Amino acid sequence: GADSLYPSGGPHNVLFGGNDTNADTFYLRRSGNTTSSTTMDMTPVSGDVISVSAFYAFFEWSAVESLLTEDATDTTMQLGEDNLLCxxxxxxxxxxxxxxxLA
Known part of the structure; x- marks a missing residue:
């Protein structure tokens, strides 16, 4: 808990929140290779925070909320043409x- 979690920069990253009561922060980063897609799967726990400022400068919750889509039991968020957050x-x-x- 209370960790800063960063994806490795590969084409598919999986990040997990801790099992304790301390909040973790997931920091998303753009893929260095703009010709390939990056999929980031994460499993946050209560209190965890997702930082998407590397992709967009979001200033309002409504801008983030409009990108969230239900996919069975998960939420997906398209972050540009080639990057997907699940x-x-x-x-x-x-x-x-x-x-x-937010930014």
Missing amino acids: IKSVLPNELSEANFS
């Missing part, structure tokens, strides 16, 4: 501004 086992209606770090 928030595992969390539906869009379970997310709020408190779960995201």
Whole structure:
């Protein structure tokens, strides 16, 4: 808990929140290779925060919220043409501004 988690920069990254009560922050980064896609799967736990500022300068929750899509039991968020965030086992209606770090 209370960790800063960064994807490795490969084409598919999987990040997990801790099992304790301390909040973790998931920092998303753009892929260095713009010709390949990057998929980031993450499983946050209560209190964890997702920082998407590397992709967009989001200033309002409504801008983030409009990109969240339900996919079975997960939430997906398209971050540009080639980057997809999949928030595992969390539906869009379970997310709020408190779960995201805006620019």
